[in-house]
Amino acid sequence: MKNFARESIAQIAKYIKIFFEGSLKIEKLGYFRFEHGRICCPVDATQQQKAIVGLVNQRIKSNLPVAQWD
Numbered sequence: 001m002k003n004f005a006r007e008s009i010a011q012i013a014k015y016i017k018i019f020f021e022g023s024l025k026i027e028k029l030g031y032f033r034f035e036h037g038r039i040c041c042p043v044d045a046t047q048q049q050k051a052i053v054g055l056v057n058q059r060i061k062s063n064l065p066v067a068q069w070d
Contacts, residue, residue, distance in 0.1 A: 001025055013059040026052060
């Protein structure tokens, strides 16, 4: 299980795109599952958790490249 900082939306999106399903932990927000290339909201999610889920899924959906060559 991978741990991420709360601010690392791009890294979380990259991780989900690569592995497609599994679980991860975000600092101070708890554990999350991702299935079919999208992060899922916990059943008893707080507003902060819902906001992070929305940001990550929006980043995934935007089709922005997750890595770029310099």
